[in-house]
Amino acid sequence: MSQEVHKNNVTSIKYADASRSVRHVFVRDLLIPSSIGIYDHEKEDRQKIRINIDLCVKEDSAPLNDEYVNVVCYEKVVNNIKNIVSSGHFELVETLAEKIAEYNMIDTRIVSVRVRIEKLEAIENTTSVGVEIERHRT
Numbered sequence: 001m002s003q004e005v006h007k008n009n010v011t012s013i014k015y016a017d018a019s020r021s022v023r024h025v026f027v028r029d030l031l032i033p034s035s036i037g038i039y040d041h042e043k044e045d046r047q048k049i050r051i052n053i054d055l056c057v058k059e060d061s062a063p064l065n066d067e068y069v070n071v072v073c074y075e076k077v078v079n080n081i082k083n084i085v086s087s088g089h090f091e092l093v094e095t096l097a098e099k100i101a102e103y104n105m106i107d108t109r110i111v112s113v114r115v116r117i118e119k120l121e122a123i124e125n126t127t128s129v130g131v132e133i134e135r136h137r138t
Contacts, residue, residue, distance in 0.1 A: 035089040054114040112136030
């Protein structure tokens, strides 16, 4: 594989970039009890997960006018994540990350999304285990 192809496959999005007219909306360290995992004890007992999300949002040429409707609201992002997490049991952290990413990409102002999910109680003697994904519009 050539370096150029490899580089294109792994280059991550710069989330705030004035030259591309995008801003960075983010949520850090959202702690939520969840039903997640493949083992019986994980299906019976909820466990705490930590979610971080980064959204690359296309800026509109119109002024914000200090109005909430003109921005991607992080409170709505958090509420949507909570609704997805509470919607049922997830076997895989990857599946949950994909659902969160897909839901956020519904908003056409969002150019890309990065979702990181950590299970905080899954593996003894670790702080956390998990997955991080990044999705963007083609």
